[in-house]
Amino acid sequence: MLRDTSLHATIQRVCAERGIQPAERLPWEPLTRRAFQTEQLAAVIHERWAGRYDHAQPEPRVNTWIGQHLANPTGHPALFLSGTTGSGKTHQAVAAARVIASSRFGGPYTWAATTHPDLGDELRPRSDDSHEHALDRYLNADLLLLDDLGAGMTTPWMTDCVQRLVDRRWTRRMATIYTTNLPPDQLRAAVGDRVYSRLGDTTRVTLTGTDRRWTA
Secondary structure (H helix, E strand, O other): OOOOOOHHHHHHHHHHHHHOOOOOOOOOOOOHHHHHHHHHHHHHHHOOOOOOOOOOOOOHHHHHHHHHHHHHOOOOOOOEEEEOOOOOOOHHHHHHHHHHHHHOOOOOOOEEEHHEEEEEEHOOOOOOOOHOOOOHHHHHEEEEEEEOOOOOOOOHHHHHHHHHHHHHHHOOOOEEEEOOOOOHHHHHHHHHHHHHHHHHHEEEEEEEEOOHHHOO
């Protein structure tokens, strides 16, 4: 049983017993909330892309969309990055996602990232029916990065899910970043007319150049 009736006195006694000097400054500056969230975001990006895009920065056209989106999210909800393989689409998508997510620090804000092939794997029917809820976090994320749209094998179930995902985010004007290396006719054939139509009023940026992975 504590003999001290004063909480302050008790704290002083315990600190003295353990050699703690309450008046001393910490050997480091405690993180602010924003700094902590920035570190968390950086850690998630590092893990998700194995460090490849840790220092990704948006190019001018992408930066313009970011500014427009932050000023008027429902007026500029989606970015569509197209270009040949290795032209920097994922690099720019991650850079944009980082800026937007970090601008929302201080309040409840969720973001998610996946590729079309990875989404297809998550949605593949399983005996435990876990696939039935795999789409939920992508439907509801405040910001979604959907990479390599139209890539990989497709099934009627996958087509329905992608249509549901794109339609929901288009209807609700939710922040979404798409990338694809398919030309328009091939993309339309891969995702269907309804999905393709809903990509029509995105902010479109086409990246050009040789494959960076071969020239690096």
